[in-house]
Amino acid sequence: MLIRVLIQKLVGLIAFLLLASVFIFLIVDVLPGDPAELMLGTDSRPDTLQALRHQLGLDQPLPVQYAAWIIGFLRFDFGTSMTYATPVLTLIAERLPVSVPLAVMSLALTTMIAIPLGAFSAHQPGSALDRMIRIGLQLALALPNIWLALLLIMSFAVGLHWLPAGGFAGWKSGAWPAFKSLILPLLALAIPQAAILARIVRAEMRDKAQELFVLGARARGLSEKDILWHHILPNAMLPILSIMGLQFAFLIAGTVIIETVFSLPGLGRLIFQAITQRDLPLIKGVAMLLVGSVIFINQLVDLLAALIDPRLRRQSGASL
Amino acid sequence: MTTLELKSLSVNIGSRRVLDNLSFTISKGEIVGLVGASGSGKSMTARALCGLLPNHAKPSGTLILNGETNALDDIKAFADKRGRDIGLIFQDPAGAFNPLMSIGDHVAEALVRRDGFTWPHAREKARATLDRAGFPKSIPAFDRYPHEVSGGQRQRAMIAAALVQAPKILIADEPTTALDVTTENAILKLLKQCASEDGLGILLISHDLPALARIADRLLLMKDGRLIESSQLPLTEADAPELARLFELSHKAPAPSPSHEHPTLLQTKAVSKRHNNRSGFLSGSRATIHAVKNVSLSIGEGEIIALVGESGSGKSSLARILAGLDRASHGDVMWASGKGRVQMVFQDPAGSLNPRWTIGRSIGEPLSLPADHPQVKEAARDAGLDPALLTRCPHQISGGQAQRAAIARAISARPDLLILDEPVSALDFEIRDQILSLLERLRAMHGIAMMFITHDVSAARRLSDRMIVLDKGEIVESGLTADVFSAPHHAVTKALLAAASPSIKEGRERS
Numbered sequence: 001m002l003i004r005v006l007i008q009k010l011v012g013l014i015a016f017l018l019l020a021s022v023f024i025f026l027i028v029d030v031l032p033g034d035p036a037e038l039m040l041g042t043d044s045r046p047d048t049l050q051a052l053r054h055q056l057g058l059d060q061p062l063p064v065q066y067a068a069w070i071i072g073f074l075r076f077d078f079g080t081s082m083t084y085a086t087p088v089l090t091l092i093a094e095r096l097p098v099s100v101p102l103a104v105m106s107l108a109l110t111t112m113i114a115i116p117l118g119a120f121s122a123h124q125p126g127s128a129l130d131r132m133i134r135i136g137l138q139l140a141l142a143l144p145n146i147w148l149a150l151l152l153i154m155s156f157a158v159g160l161h162w163l164p165a166g167g168f169a170g171w172k173s174g175a176w177p178a179f180k181s182l183i184l185p186l187l188a189l190a191i192p193q194a195a196i197l198a199r200i201v202r203a204e205m206r207d208k209a210q211e212l213f214v215l216g217a218r219a220r221g222l223s224e225k226d227i228l229w230h231h232i233l234p235n236a237m238l239p240i241l242s243i244m245g246l247q248f249a250f251l252i253a254g255t256v257i258i259e260t261v262f263s264l265p266g267l268g269r270l271i272f273q274a275i276t277q278r279d280l281p282l283i284k285g286v287a288m289l290l291v292g293s294v295i296f297i298n299q300l301v302d303l304l305a306a307l308i309d310p311r312l313r314r315q316s317g318a319s320l
Numbered sequence: 321m322t323t324l325e326l327k328s329l330s331v332n333i334g335s336r337r338v339l340d341n342l343s344f345t346i347s348k349g350e351i352v353g354l355v356g357a358s359g360s361g362k363s364m365t366a367r368a369l370c371g372l373l374p375n376h377a378k379p380s381g382t383l384i385l386n387g388e389t390n391a392l393d394d395i396k397a398f399a400d401k402r403g404r405d406i407g408l409i410f411q412d413p414a415g416a417f418n419p420l421m422s423i424g425d426h427v428a429e430a431l432v433r434r435d436g437f438t439w440p441h442a443r444e445k446a447r448a449t450l451d452r453a454g455f456p457k458s459i460p461a462f463d464r465y466p467h468e469v470s471g472g473q474r475q476r477a478m479i480a481a482a483l484v485q486a487p488k489i490l491i492a493d494e495p496t497t498a499l500d501v502t503t504e505n506a507i508l509k510l511l512k513q514c515a516s517e518d519g520l521g522i523l524l525i526s527h528d529l530p531a532l533a534r535i536a537d538r539l540l541l542m543k544d545g546r547l548i549e550s551s552q553l554p555l556t557e558a559d560a561p562e563l564a565r566l567f568e569l570s571h572k573a574p575a576p577s578p579s580h581e582h583p584t585l586l587q588t589k590a591v592s593k594r595h596n597n598r599s600g601f602l603s604g605s606r607a608t609i610h611a612v613k614n615v616s617l618s619i620g621e622g623e624i625i626a627l628v629g630e631s632g633s634g635k636s637s638l639a640r641i642l643a644g645l646d647r648a649s650h651g652d653v654m655w656a657s658g659k660g661r662v663q664m665v666f667q668d669p670a671g672s673l674n675p676r677w678t679i680g681r682s683i684g685e686p687l688s689l690p691a692d693h694p695q696v697k698e699a700a701r702d703a704g705l706d707p708a709l710l711t712r713c714p715h716q717i718s719g720g721q722a723q724r725a726a727i728a729r730a731i732s733a734r735p736d737l738l739i740l741d742e743p744v745s746a747l748d749f750e751i752r753d754q755i756l757s758l759l760e761r762l763r764a765m766h767g768i769a770m771m772f773i774t775h776d777v778s779a780a781r782r783l784s785d786r787m788i789v790l791d792k793g794e795i796v797e798s799g800l801t802a803d804v805f806s807a808p809h810h811a812v813t814k815a816l817l818a819a820a821s822p823s824i825k826e827g828r829e830r831s
Contacts, residue, residue, distance in 0.1 A: 212415035218372055219410075220430045220481055221403025230429075231418050309420055310465040 005306050005313065009299045020291045021073075025066050028284050056280070069284070078288075079281035081274075088285035091270060097171055098266040099255065102182060103293070106189040106251055111244065113194035118201025119233070125206060133198075140195035145254055149188035149261045156184060166262040185262045189254050193247050200243050204236040211235070238305055245301035249294045321348045322384075323488050323521040324406075329368055329381035329392060331361075331545075338377070339364055339545045346489060346521040351512065353536030354525045355566070358719060358748045361545040362525045366493045369523070370408045371398025386488060403430055407482030409475070411494035416478055417466035423474070424450065424461030427481045434485075446484055453480035454510055471631070472503035479510065483520075490514070493525045497746075500631040500775045501819040504528075508535050527748035529567055530778070539563055569753045582620020582785075584656050585736060585769050586642070591615045591651035593637050593793075611637035612648070613793040619737065622767040624759075626780035626801060628816060629790035635773045638790070639664070639739050642771065660737060663730035667742035669722035673714040679725045680710030686733040695732065702765070703728035704758050720751035724758065731762060738762075738770045744779055756783055777816050781805055789813045 036052040037044070053059050057068060072079060078088035121133040143151075157165035163184055169177040208214070209232055217227045255268035263269075267286055274282040306312040324346040331339040339361050346352050356362050367373050369383065371392075379392045385405055390397055402408075410416060417426055428446035431437040437445070443462060450461055455476045459469065466474060475495060482490055492511060496504035512535045514520045526532050532539060533553060541549040541563050551560035555567060593612040612634045619625055629635050640646035642653060643662045663686070666672045673682050680691030680700075689696055697707045705724040709717055717725070723743060730738055740759070744752040756779060762768060774780050780787055780801065787804045789797040789812060796810040808814045 212410075213418045215372065215410075216416040216426075216478070216481075217418070217429075219370055219403060219408035220426075221399070221401075221485070222430060222433055223399075226433050230433075231421075234420050235418065310422075311419060311467055 005303060009303050013295060013299050016295045017288075017292055020295070021070060021288060022066070024284055024287050024291065025069060028280055028287075073288070078285035081282040082279045083274075083277045083282070084279075088282050091282065092267065092285060092289060095265060095267045095270050098168055098182075098259075098264050099268065102185060102189070102255060102259075102264070102266060103248075103251060105182070106186050106193070107244070107248060109186055109190040110193045110197055110247065110251075113190065114197035114201055115240075117194070118198040119205060119228070121198070121202045122205035122209070123228075134202075137195045137198050140191050141199075143192060145188050145192050146257050146261060148191060149184070149258055152184045152188055153262075166264070168264050181262075181264070185258050185264060188258050188261075189251060193251060193254075197240070197243060197247065201236065201240055204239050205232055208232045208235045234308060237308055241301050241305050241308075245298040248297040252290050252294060322346070323348050323386065324369075325384040326369070327382045327384070329365070329379065329383075331364060331368055331373065331380075332378045333374075333376055337545065339368065339379075342381075342542075342547050344540060344547065344550065346523055348488075348521055349515050349519040350538065351515050351522045351524055351536045353532035353539045354523060354542065355527065355529055355532060355539060355563070356542030356748075357750050358527070360542040362542055363493055364545075365542070366408065366410075366491045366523070366525055368392065369489075369491055370402050370406055371395050372402070372408070403434070403482075403485050403487065405487055405489065407485065407487040407490045409478045409482050409490065409492050409495050411497045414466065414471065414474060414498075417474060419466055421465070422462050423455075423464050423466060423469060423477045427461070427477060427484050430481070430485055446480070449480045449484040450477065453477070453483060454506070455480060470503075471499050472506065475499065475503075475507050476510070479507075479514075483514065487520070489521045489523070491523045491525070494527070495524070496526070496531065497528070501777070502630055502815055504531065505819045511535065529563075529749055533567070541566075566749060569749055582623040582769075585619050585621045585623070586656065586660060587616075587618040587654045588642070589616055589652045589654065591638070591641060591648045591653065593634075593641060593646065594649040610793050612641065615651075615790075615793075615795055617788060617795065617798070619769050619771065621736075622763060622769055623786065624763060624770045624772060624784045626777075626784035626787045627771055627773045627790060628775060628777055628780050628787060629812070630775060630816070633790045634793035635790055636741055637793070639741055639771065639773055642737070643739050655736075657736075661733060661735045662737045662739060663733050663735040664739045664741065665723070665726050665730050665743050667746055669719065669726040669743075669746075670714050672726055673722060673729075675714050678711050678713055679705075679717065682714075683710070683725060683729045683732055686729060689732075699728040699732035700725070702731060702762065704754070718751075720747055720754065723747065723751075723755055727755075727758065727762075731766065731768065734766075735768060738768050739773070740770060741773045742775070743772070745774065745776055752779070759783060775816070789816070 036049050036056060036058060040049060040052060050059075057065055060068070069079070076089060078092070080086065081088050081091055084091060117133055117137070121130045121137075124130060153165045156163045164181045165184075166181075168181050171178045214227055214231060217231050222230075252268070255266060256272050257268075258264075259266040259268040260272060267290065271283065271286040271290070273279075274286060302312075322345045326345070327343050329339055329342040330337060342365060344352065354362050354365065364373070364377075368377075368379050373379055373395075381392045383390045383392055385401065390401070417423070421429075424443060424446055427449060428437075428439065428442035431442035431445060432439055447461065451457060453476045455461060455473060459473070461477070469477070479490075479495075490511075495511070496507050499507065508531060511522055511524065515522050524532060524536060533555070536553060538550065538552050539555070539560070540547055541560070543562075549560045549562050551563055555564050557564045591612060592610065592614055595609045595611055615638060617625075627635050627638065637646070641648050643664050644653075645664075673679070677685075678691055680696050683699055684691050684693055684696040687695065691710060696710065700707050700710060703724045705721060705728055709721060709725075714722055714725075727743075743759075744755050747755060759770065759772075760783065763770065770783075772780065772783055784801045787797075787799065787801040788795055789804070789810060791810070791812040797804060797808065797813045804813065805817065808817055
């Protein structure tokens with residue numbers, strides 16, 4: 001059964017990626033007029049423009065341009081950046097050691113903060129602990145992550161000198177110094193997301209605690225702890241997981257701001273620079289990668305949901 | 321031998337006394353039936369006995385269990401007794417199961433988590449208990465999830481989950497209300513067996529008085545949180561006048577069939593409905609299910625037709641086609657006048673009313689009338705609903721009132737045909753009687769034709785002129801209701817009738 005779900009998810013992933021590639025291609029190459037003119041400016045000489053168009057392949061028909069781009073992808077050739085004059089893939093590869101740990105760890109941190117907080121809060125609704133947690137969450141929700149980032153820098157870097165205010169030491173300088181420069185960005189990314197997720201966790205767990213099967217479990221004499229871990233939490237996990245999948249996209253968007261604030265050499269900052277400099281091959285390459293990672297995470301979430309829920313498992317198993 | 325003795329149980333919620341000084345006993349192997357209108361405190365009593373009252377409810381009194389005295393306000397002491405000494409099963413076996421856990425593990429779970437069994441050992445014992453509860457041997461219980469088995473099988477599994485810890489007392493709160501008649505009988509038979517063979521004492525709570533009368537040794541009647549009558553079975557008028565009266569209500573004689581012929585209102589010709597069970601664009605296998613097969617019938621103007629059959633027999637699918645909510649795969653639905661107006665009333669009245677709308681707004685909606693329009697008030701009055709309730713929301717009125725509101729909404733549109741899908745099966749017997757009377761009156765007043773879908777054949781008998789029996793999507797029997805009752809032909813009809821006519825009732829009617 002699970003293998004079939006896996007294959008299904010993979011097919012879905014490829015289909016989504018193709019669709020996304022069409023959108024990215026059309027938006028970047030077609031919609032805003034002449035890319036060559038955008039890059040060089042309106043007062044550039046016609047022959048220079050023509051040369052650039054030829055270099056970019058813009059004088060080819062659209063489907064040919066698209067096909068060339070996609071075939072390049074399949075051969076791991078993402079094109080060459082206009083501003084860096086370096087293969088896009090090389091640029092991305094340089095940024096991954098910052099961005100991948102940042103994304104994975106902030107997602108993990110979000111979960112680690114949100115689930116216990118939400119569960120404690122839901123355990124005794126209306127208690128002093130619940131009220132305290134909810135006020136805290138409300139505050140964290142209200143903070144824009146850019147302001148939270150500045151606040152963190154002010155207190156932990158400028159004030160206490162515990163952590164660097166920005167920049168990335170690089171993994172070559174050792175795991176600890178590198179990790180140290182990621183701590184504040186991680187917190188700035190994870191805290192607002194965790195506040196959202198914790199509220200969902202609280203609501204879902206309270207909701208599931210009202211279900212009849214909880215009464216059934218009590219009638220069989222199970223302890224409240226067993227009921228919480230074996231009945232309420234697994235059922236609450238399904239909606240929580242799908243929210244986490246959605247949050248990943250916001251996390252990616254958040255890295256653009258956070259990497260800029262902390263001057264981290266990551267993908268978020270790369271795409272920001274690519275956009276300001278109108279470096280079309282680079283924009284397309286990074287955009288595809290980010291879109292791909294969001295789709296991948298969401299397919300992964302669906303897969304996890306199917307692992308937890310037999311209804312989803314059997315259903316998708318039968319439909320293949 | 322007395323297994324359980326309850327002494328002056330009272331429960332307060334805030335300053336309100338919801339249970340007042342209840343005392344009764346349950347002996348070894350005895351089945352005690354507990355009846356009462358909804359809101360009379362039956363379920364609260366069941367919850368109090370298991371120490372499962374809501375947090376804000378404050379109980380008092382004592383419970384003597386196996387000779388051991390417990391104070392009922394000591395909730396903590398109950399945690400250990402729950403499941404082990406007193407088992408609880410309840411209505412809606414679908415909701416009572418964790419959808420993520422296999423049926424079998426629900427039975428085995430308590431052994432592992434409470435008694436330190438290993439999973440394989442616990443599963444072995446669970447399988448034996450499932451067999452005892454009549455859960456089909458052919459179903460791999462540890463590989464089947466709650467949504468994959470039928471309602472009757474879920475109820476058997478819930479009974480097994482209660483029996484596995486070998487309690488002395490089982491509290492069964494409306495265990496068969498959600499089941500069709502045939503399954504209901506099988507479950508009641510199983511409970512009877514547990515009582516007589518294993519000496520289990522059972523408190524059986526139900527609003528189905530005839531069903532209780534069939535298997536209980538003793539009946540208790542509750543009203544407004546008090547125990548007002550207690551009687552051994554069979555009932556006698558002298559011992560228990562109120563119980564005897566309620567019993568009459570549940571078997572009121574059928575309405576006299578109108579003598580005139582009904583001109584045809586609606587006809588169906590060989591209507592079939594196929595469902596292709598196929599999902600996803602990569603689907604290879606597909607299963608075809610015939611929900612409705614080759615059904616030809618006609619409905620006369622002002623005629624009441626009962627459509628009966630077990631759950632899954634295609635009653636609701638046929639109703640949806642007649643109402644135009646679904647399209648037939650084959651065949652035609654033809655109105656004598658070319659077209660007709662249909663309204664539907666559903667089983668769960670509260671669920672069919674928008675929870676955020678006032679009752680008046682819901683009733684006025686089909687005709688786009690404001691909530692305080694005179695026509696809305698008239699429809700409410702016709703349905704026996706106090707117009708003062710029109711400003712309330714569904715959660716502020718009772719189940720019976722909600723069903724009246726749903727009926728008012730349906731008749732406000734002046735339908736030619738009113739389709740009622742199990743309109744009384746969620747209601748207790750007193751309200752059920754009132755709603756059935758209301759439907760009789762509406763037919764007399766407005767001459768609305770009705771299709772009355774039910775598995776409750778005694779309601780069908782009382783209300784309908786003609787009866788159509790459906791099995792696996794096909795009509796297996798049809799005829800004047802009185803004829804079908806006096807001489808049923810098909811095995812399914814016989815089973816449905818047998819399941820619903822207790823010997824006591826026959827005796828009562830002869831006298």
